[in-house]
Amino acid sequence: MIDALEIGDDCLVLSQRLCQWVTRAPTLEEDVALANLALDLLGQARLLLSRAGDEDDLAYLREPAQFRNCLLVEQPNGDFAHTIVRHLLYSDFLFDLYDRHPGDDVAAKGVKEIAYHRDYARLWILRLGLGTDESHRRTTAALEALWPFTGELSQPSPFVLDVLREASLAVPDVAQREGGRRGEHTEHLAPLLAELQVLHRAHPGARW
Amino acid sequence: MVSLAEARRIADGVPDPELPVLTLGELGVVREVNELADGRFEVVITPTYSGCPALSAIRDDLVHALPGASVRTVLSPPWSTDWITEEGREKLREHGIAPPRRTGAVDLPLSVRCPRCGSPDTELVSRFSSTACKALHRCRACLEPFDHVKEI
Incomplete structure (x- = not known):
């Protein structure tokens, strides 16, 4: 069964991160x-968090330590290579998870959307990896920075390893970190949540 | 008093807020219209995408078209572009939006035809466009950019 709180939090936090690119x-x-991409994830977050409780209370009124998202999705956007590497690694995990749960209505719908996400990230990884010395260097740096967060997801899948090989990018050899599922987050989550929650906390129940 | 068949026709005929050339029926968003025990109608809809921001507008438009009706959202089976009717595909083309191809059946990646000049010589600019359901293409023959309802 899909853990609605963990995956709902993943989708919400990653959606908020991606929104920081807008403009x-x-x-x-x-x-x-x-x-x-952010919109798809926000839609999935709402469906999953509604399953776990009241979506607004869960999104706006919890403290960072109460969030169950994985550490990967809360990592800063960094440069474009960081954002794309993070998206490749997370969409790889989410695609496989949804694909294993065809009887779950959110997963059955979400898998079609995440297939586009994974493909989008794959095409960019190929362009960045095989592009210029600069794009290759930045993508390598992004992989080294984000690879420590893959263990928490029991990924990557052979799909990611194939993409990296095709893009001439090395698999980093780095120590793994985990803790997000227990609410032990990196320092990056609290500022992100502050931005997400400030309006609702200042004006409870505010509507557009 | 509106009959169930009329209620279905009314619900099917409501324009989609994001693609107003299409009706909700042509888009495949209206799944069922039922008559409840108390005589009111219930419209069952399915979102095109999980995050479709038009969903609340669709709900309001349906209630406006069928006063007193309730609207229920179902996710399963997930919406597919295969549910867009032939008439709907023709309307999309007429309005400069390339309709989706049938999913599943095609192994060869056939190009998307330009809805303006009909040329198959087109290129993908971005898989994401003005709404979640569309991709952005460009025609190499007439040089016009155009939207394509991407297969899902």
């Missing part, structure tokens, strides 16, 4: 693409 992405097309 700042390298090109207009990527701005639109990243906003679309």
